[in-house]
Amino acid sequence: MERNTQQRQAILKAFEIAERPLAVQEILDLAQGDCPGLGVATIYRNLKALVGDKKLIVVDMPGGVALYELPGGHHHHHFSCNGCQKVFDVDGCGLNVKNLVPNGFTLKRHEVLLYGFCDSCSR
Amino acid sequence: MERNTQQRQAILKAFEIAERPLAVQEILDLAQGDCPGLGVATIYRNLKALVGDKKLIVVDMPGGVALYELPGGHHHHHFSCNGCQKVFDVDGCGLNVKNLVPNGFTLKRHEVLLYGFCDSCSR
DNA sequence: AGGCCAGTGATAATAGATTATCATTAAGGG
């Protein structure tokens, strides 16, 4: 049986409010607003379960920090801000795969990572 | 003073032979062919020094494993093979940055990561 | 309302990557 706990609700709500990929620490900070006392172990447990249920997807970022986000469905990439360190979704792709993949290689998927400063940090 | 040790030579030679980005463990395996007894600490020490001297550059890959490569100079990206786990350089870019960056955001740099199977692993 | 047990929280344990320590080795100037 799977229970609908306050903790799990708070975690999912954090993603709905943030509207961007979140790291474990960010999820913890946001969800603790709704659910004081929430512990890291619970975050990890629920993340694993939610990813298994396809309610969240993993975004592997360089540097070893895994981010999680709601499955939007459409093809998109990510923008990492050097100022606030937040990661934002970027709609669309802009990648021309033709003539990029070496001869004999088989392309399965791709990631585009943009780095710079977000709206707030650009000023 | 900076000494031209056999260890440092073996490390740089590994990159020249491999002609692709290498992880610490790969560098160790390759360089030990020229320099038996070479230890990990020496790899890390030299990598740090070589990156400081711009003789190597760091490639941060998702998953937290850092790769190193010779500074080729030209703009390129990387292809990660799901079969042999090796990473290869891919010349060119193919990314149309226009209309990709959100309003107000400032783009500083970008990375394109391709995943699939290399020539050998495609067969 | 009562009770079972999945889920939780605090913390210890684990895992993997990188760094520090220190006795020993060897690069290279004189």
Place this chain on the structure above:
DNA sequence: CCCTTAATGATAATCTATTATCACTGGCCT
């Protein structure tokens, strides 16, 4: 060739992220 000392190798230590443990709590079925 000798001597200074930077660099090395083995290993312990550290650091960070994640998982396991276990007593306790609260969701939810009856």
